[in-house]
Amino acid sequence: MLKEKRGTAGHLKRTLTLPWLVFYGVGVTIGAGIFALIGEVLALAGDQAPLSFLLAGTIAGITGISYAVLIQKFPKAGGEAVFVNRGLGRVFARLTGYGVVATGIISSGVIALAFAGYIQELVPLPQPLLVIAVIAVLSAIAWYGVRESIYFAAAITVLELGTLLVVIFYGLPLFGDLGAVAGSFTPTLGVVPLAGIASGGVLAFFAFIGFEDIENMCEETLRPEWTVPRAIFLTLGITVFVYVLLAVIASLAEDRQAIVSSTAPLARLYESVSGLSGKPVAAAATIAMINGILVQIVMASRVLYGMANEGLAPMWLAKVDSRRQTPVRATLIVAAAILMLTFLFPLVRLAEATSLVTLGVFALVNLALFRLGGLAKTGSLHRYRWWGLAGACLCLAIAFFQIGTGLFGGH
Numbered sequence: 001m002l003k004e005k006r007g008t009a010g011h012l013k014r015t016l017t018l019p020w021l022v023f024y025g026v027g028v029t030i031g032a033g034i035f036a037l038i039g040e041v042l043a044l045a046g047d048q049a050p051l052s053f054l055l056a057g058t059i060a061g062i063t064g065i066s067y068a069v070l071i072q073k074f075p076k077a078g079g080e081a082v083f084v085n086r087g088l089g090r091v092f093a094r095l096t097g098y099g100v101v102a103t104g105i106i107s108s109g110v111i112a113l114a115f116a117g118y119i120q121e122l123v124p125l126p127q128p129l130l131v132i133a134v135i136a137v138l139s140a141i142a143w144y145g146v147r148e149s150i151y152f153a154a155a156i157t158v159l160e161l162g163t164l165l166v167v168i169f170y171g172l173p174l175f176g177d178l179g180a181v182a183g184s185f186t187p188t189l190g191v192v193p194l195a196g197i198a199s200g201g202v203l204a205f206f207a208f209i210g211f212e213d214i215e216n217m218c219e220e221t222l223r224p225e226w227t228v229p230r231a232i233f234l235t236l237g238i239t240v241f242v243y244v245l246l247a248v249i250a251s252l253a254e255d256r257q258a259i260v261s262s263t264a265p266l267a268r269l270y271e272s273v274s275g276l277s278g279k280p281v282a283a284a285a286t287i288a289m290i291n292g293i294l295v296q297i298v299m300a301s302r303v304l305y306g307m308a309n310e311g312l313a314p315m316w317l318a319k320v321d322s323r324r325q326t327p328v329r330a331t332l333i334v335a336a337a338i339l340m341l342t343f344l345f346p347l348v349r350l351a352e353a354t355s356l357v358t359l360g361v362f363a364l365v366n367l368a369l370f371r372l373g374g375l376a377k378t379g380s381l382h383r384y385r386w387w388g389l390a391g392a393c394l395c396l397a398i399a400f401f402q403i404g405t406g407l408f409g410g411h
Helices: 018-029 032-073 079-088 091-119 127-144 146-176 178-184 191-205 211-220 224-252 256-261 267-273 279-309 328-344 347-376 378-383 384-407
Strands: none
Touching: 018 146, 018 211, 018 224, 018 279, 032 079, 032 178, 032 191, 032 211, 032 224, 032 256, 032 267, 032 279, 032 347, 032 378, 032 384, 079 091, 079 211, 079 279, 079 347, 091 127, 091 279, 091 328, 091 347, 127 146, 127 279, 127 328, 146 178, 146 224, 146 267, 146 279, 178 224, 178 256, 191 384, 211 224, 211 279, 224 256, 224 267, 256 267, 267 279, 328 378, 347 378, 378 384
């Protein structure tokens, strides 16, 4: 049964506090990507791979500040669409909102296929059946309640983060060579090495995508104006710290070529620094895929709900389950779209394009801050208006760099 309230389709239940929101943020940011990405960044940047991750964290942090400023003024679900609607108008807002939803749906489909492929190595079941099963179970968790979804995601996040910390623990002896550690943070002058660091930074940036999803939990968070910006900064801080430590260890590891050439580079890194089997790390990467799907379902459904309440999507999508106080219709639409795309389209190429869509969304959010800051005349929006313009220019420059270099074209 769905409840109706004058002029609205219901309200989401506020239950999330700062620790749980950070769990959500870390879970959606530190996902399956880093388990496969570190080898590719190492191949591009070599000894200076830590600098690539620092560069990527800086790029993410610049837009993160824009999000934090806008959240204090507009703490609503569907945040990117809300920000852009207020700053640039409905046309750009719809493009932004549906772009965010599309990236969540497409990435979930790709992860679901990868997950099914791995499980088929263990259980001889048809791929379509496995995909339907994992999407159905995770959609049911997302419908049951946001707190339950976050509890589930938090449990997997602990496993993900714990696995990375174990790798770091075994790699700590490498930090004894202070000269080599210092060298990994000292850029080699020259066009080729600096281009390698920049290319690695652009690639590593996509391991940070996800922190912005925290904003879409505003209407289920207690004191969102205070809590959500802090959750964004804590998430980015934890992510940068973990990624840079891993990058230092990878750059100093003995068998670097095995890490670079492996399809499971973090597992190879673990084997290199510990002398143990990398299978537990590979298994953790598979479990991380489950987390990636769940948090994307939660995020995309909240964006659709928020867009509906802004008049940017059909109001039908704003209906809230009267018992669970979750956007059940939006959740069902997201689940159905994931299944449809999984079965009907070649998602690998589309998944590569989601990075460009994300940069476009970031650019529009930053431009919205610039526009709103110009209109405000006073307050935080006004103070950060030029920050927004600089962030938009940076995102567009990265997008053109990616297109020009064809960084993902061979994947």
